Amino acid sequence: MRLDYLSIFPGYFDVLGISLLGKAAVNGLVDVYAHDLRDWTHDRHRTVDDTPCGGGAGMVMKPDPWGEAFDEIIGTEPDPSVHVVFPSPSGEPFTQSVAHDLSSVERIVFCCGRYEGIDHRVIDYARSMWTVHEVSLGDYVLNGGEVAALAITEAVVRLVPGFMGNPQSLAEESFSAGQDGLLEYPLFTRPVSWRGLDVPEVLMSGHHGRIAKWRRDESIRLTRERRPDLTDSDVSARH
């Protein structure tokens, strides 16, 4: 999997050389390329923004540098196998399902906006050429798309076959298919008693059936308490 990041702050992506992601890069599972959008400007100030047409506060990212960067990084021919991700507060919700879909593609280009956002024609042009995902991590305001791109990267790359040492651990995580989309149950390890707090007895019983039921019940309880939106009527009936 090749990952490209277009940003006026490419240094944000130095962190991808650390930890498991760094190991994945070493193992050839992912190839990471960060690009400075200003490399595709031609004026002394390396300008990437301008005032919004129609007025309004702030600045908008000009389309020209994006277009020239696309030409050089991706190419000038349409290719739906290239997935272009625009992290944006006005995007569709980024979910584990979207992460799973992206984990099987060969190439992802992350376009990280700053200021008030990117000239919409950049997104329209990208849609005419590649497969585009405008995605949001949540209803809050960030200063740009870089942190969101890093979060999306982690969610996607950890699902790439061969990345996780023990793929089984993926099956029991929150939002995974193995959990029916429920929240993960509470986790415990040794010591059995810690500051007057004990591990639930059932988990020390060695009774696998009782343990599995306790975990399922806890997942259902937590999901109903914290994320009623995840328990649709069908899922509720099953639970």
Ligand SMILES: Nc1c(O)cccc1[N+](=O)[O-]
């Ligand atoms: N929320 C937000 C933002 O304010 C700017 C860029 C990306 C996102 N997001 O993905 O959620």
